[in-house]
Amino acid sequence: MSFEPKTQAFNSSISSVTIGTGDKAVTLGGINVLPFYAFDAPITNAPKIGVEITDHGMAAYPQAGLQEFYAGCQTVADMAKRVETMHGASFICLHFEGADPNGDNRSVEECVEIAKSVADATDLPLVIMGCKNIEKDAELFTKVSEALQGKNILVFSAREENYKSVGASAVMAYGQKVGAESAVDINLAKQLNVLMTQLGVAPTSIVMNAGSAAAGYGYEYVASTLDRIRAAALAQSDTQLQMPILTPVSPETWSVKESMVSEADMPEWGSAEERGIEMEITTAAACLAGGSDAVIMRHPAAIKAISEMIEALV
Template sequence: MPFTAKPRTFNAAINETVLGTGAKAVTLGGQNVLPLYFFDNTPKNAPAVGIEITDTGYDATGLPALAAFYDGAATPAERAKKAASAEGVSFVCLRFEGADPGGLNKSIADCVAVAKDVLNAIDVPLVVAGCKNIEKDAELFSAVAEVCQGKNVLFLSAREEDYKTVGASVGLAYGQKVGAESAVDINLAKQLNVVMTQLGVSAQSIVMNLGAAAAGYGFEYVASTLDRVKAAALEQNDTMLQMPVMTPVSVETWSVKEAIMAEADMPEWGSQEERGIRMETVTASACLASGAESVILRHPASVKTIAAMIAALL
């Protein structure tokens, strides 16, 4: 007997959240099929791939291709413009590493100036990530959200400790999109979405960051959480888990030994840059297969590969 495929679709769907404005605005979500099950139904919006830069720049030692890509780009705005031109890029993520009070402790005014310059330098949507300091991020997000009004910027992220401050300023006062960050736990993710919407932030303005890990470094917890969230959203029509997911892959994958160990120290491992790219692409593809609607990567080669994978599946 011939095999007849039966497409599996759901009456429920992932919320649509728009980032940016104009012709290059990006819409996350909208699908009513399991992750990457594009053979069941063409997705309303394809998964998006972002590229990350920081306000301080990267140490490209041992990463000649990355150094060559940003060659001549001395400022964050110049690096952002080059990043936005990389093949396969849907949006740029600006991470404020320099704002960390335990590091350079850049002033809010300096960070705001950088954000304005970056926003003016790119023609794709902007995502802003903080320094992981609760107090500094709350102040930083509010100030940057104000100068970016009307641009549909996504801020990563509001957490249990600061969701009221970040949600009220970023989402309510300035009409931006809010990342809801939880620690790889479906119950924590749902609870944060519940209290954010109770605060008044629209469900269509929330993007979930469920946590991340490099492949082989506890990634099974990330994958299982993504799987459970998508099952609840689509099969159970749980409206508090139907927000699209953005996973910041770059931070995790470029901090593990496979990506940072110099070739001189471990020559048998081969090229440090190739190792990092492979770790990033493997992790990103696994995140997309598990349920992320978008991923943030660092290396332009990784962006190109993942964007090509998505295009091949459509």
């Protein structure tokens, strides 16, 4: 008697959210199976990888592999153009670290000019990541959304403290997409999605950021949250949890001690750059296996490895 596998495709599905325009536009979500369960049903939209570049430019990337890849780039826009050649890159995440009032306090006007230069330099979809300051991000997202109207960008992310201003401006006024960021808790994630939709933001304009952490740094909470969100969305048909998930991996993995401690301080740990790459690969793979529809990464070697993993599994 031959073996007949029992498939489990769900009646519910993850919403499709498209960012970018033209041939390079990217659709996140739109699947009705568990992560990489291609044997249950076709995975119409494979997971995507976004490449993080920051407003600090090359100064933020001292690693040899990054210096080599971006060699010759003088501006952030140059770096964005170079990303187009990176294996596995689907979109660009422009991270405005320098806008932080407790850091460089880069003005919103200067950030807008950088965002415009990046948008002019590449056809890849654009995600705008803020500096984690509630007030500064709300103003930044509004001004960038206005300046890039028609580009179908994703502002990443709105939180409970500023979702009204970000949702009303970025999505409802300027037609962009928005990330809904919560702190690694399924109930908080659902609550923010409810608040956003009650505000008038369409579910097809919302991408979730359900929280992130580097592998080994409380990642079990991230894993369980991703699992529960995906199960509720597909098995329980919870429409308020059916938005696709985008997880920012690189800001977490390149800021932990395993990636930052020098080889002089910890020679037994080996190459610092290799440690960072391995941390990024491990975390991104775990996020995608848990239910993320896209991850944001930094190092070309890590991105190539995850891209090959995706290609092998879908």
